[in-house]
Amino acid sequence: MPHIYVNGRFLGRPVTGVERFAHMVLDRIHDRQPQDGRAPGITILAPPGIDAPAKWPRFAFRTVGSGGGHRWEQLSLPGAARDGILLGLCNANPVRSRRALTVIHDAAVYDFGQGFARSYRLLHRTLGRLLARRSHIATVSRFSQARLAAVLGVKGERIAVIPNAADHIRAITPDETVLERHGLTPGKFLLIVGSFAPNKNLPRAIRAFRAIARPDDRLVLVGAAVRSFADNAMGAVPEGVILPGRIGDEALMTLYAHARALVFPSLYEGFGIPPLEAMQFGTPVVASTIAPVREVCADAALYCDPEDEAALGAAMRQMLDDDDVHARLSAAARARALAFDWDDSATRLLDTLAAIG
Known part of the structure; x- marks a missing residue:
């Protein structure tokens, strides 16, 4: 060569x-x-x-x-x-x-x-x-x-x-202190990893969460600053939404490992790395129906139309409440992660x- x-x-x-x-x-x-x-x-x-x-x-x-x-x-x-x-x-x-x-x-x-x-x-x-x-x-x-x-x-x-x-993340030592810092209970929060870039569809996902959230539900949003809410005409950070700020890979791996599910509502992607990272831990995904996300997640996700706010909220609620669906998708996530x-x-x-x- x-x-x-x-x-x-x-x-x-x-x-x-x-x-x-x-x-x-x-x-x-x-x-x-x-x-x-x-x-x-x-x-x-x-x-x-x-x-x-x-x-x-x-x-x-x-x-x-x-x-x-x-x-x-x-x-x-x-x-x-x-x-x-x-x-x-x-x-x-x-x-x-x-x-x-x-x-x-x-x-x-x-x-x-x-x-x-x-x-x-x-x-x-x-x-x-x-x-x-x-x-x-x-x-x-x-x-x-x-x-x-x-x-x-x-x-x-x-x-x-x-x-x-995403197999590189297996070598990262998780930082468990991120849970205590933000008052998070393992298995009791949803996670979004993304910014307010238009393709990430975060305002719609946050509104969907607010519509279905119960008092103890939490949505952890990694990658967006507080000022982003004002920039997107959303006002103050909504009740139940947690912003960890800029975090290292060690803290992010802990959030992936202990989230009930990753929410990935993108309107457009070329691949979809956060779902693949989450699946390394057996964490299932509430995923957009777009083709590249289906290509990555296969049968390890609960899919919904990313432009249908009600459907997105319903999928979040189902993932929080339905233990059978969660267990099935968790097993599928671990298996799917091995394909990459x-x-x-x-x-x-x-x-x-x-x-x-």
Whole structure:
């Protein structure tokens, strides 16, 4: 296999879903380096100001060019990777690099443009079309494969599918103190992990909870600040809604493990990582009926129309009250979580790179 250069711009950003994908697949490839004959030589190329990650000593690391952001990516990066394959794991890569693979995680900038600033939307729509035309792209779900093929005008089979996974969370030591800090009883609260981005559908989910909530019911909302309620014309934080603020993975894992269910009411996703994380703990999901969420959750969720507030509330109430449904979905969640594995995703990525040659 040719030498692989990794677009290291993502190392200068906080770790969210897209960056997590990059870290996890590179972790697994790094672990194979001594013994896996298919594993290529890898060099991470980064803009100034980013240090070599200590956790990847078997990868080479090089600072190239000047500046940062898109300008660095388009002007400084192509020349540094000209003798190998350039791998972009977080939605972007130089359009001049024809021997390249870019993982575009979803088609949201085309399908759900109202969730993005106009400048961001125009930039990434143009970038995606150029990358699809000039080099190689991959994505994380069959749904996103189909949507990207349609909006970018390429055949679906040209877009490799390299799924997300969540088995990394098994190595995280939970922080149980988050329960006491917020007065939460294990198995007695619902959990939402998401922001007030339009596709996350949080105002409707919160109204649905308020309509069905009893005095002891709690909805824990991770990822939204108090001011977000005012910004979304919801006023003060409703009774029974708990905001833990910014929390680490250790606290989040505790909430996943002890929630009665995760509520995932999205209007649009490219994959759906929180349900997969929750299912690692056998926590069932009240889920939107959209295709990518069904692809991830399969039979491990209680589905409802994300635009039907009454149906969403009824599903929450059923999950809180019906022990038989909860037990069935909990067992299905544990089984479904086994279908996604970062080692498998790393293998798919290496196979895709090998096919570029």
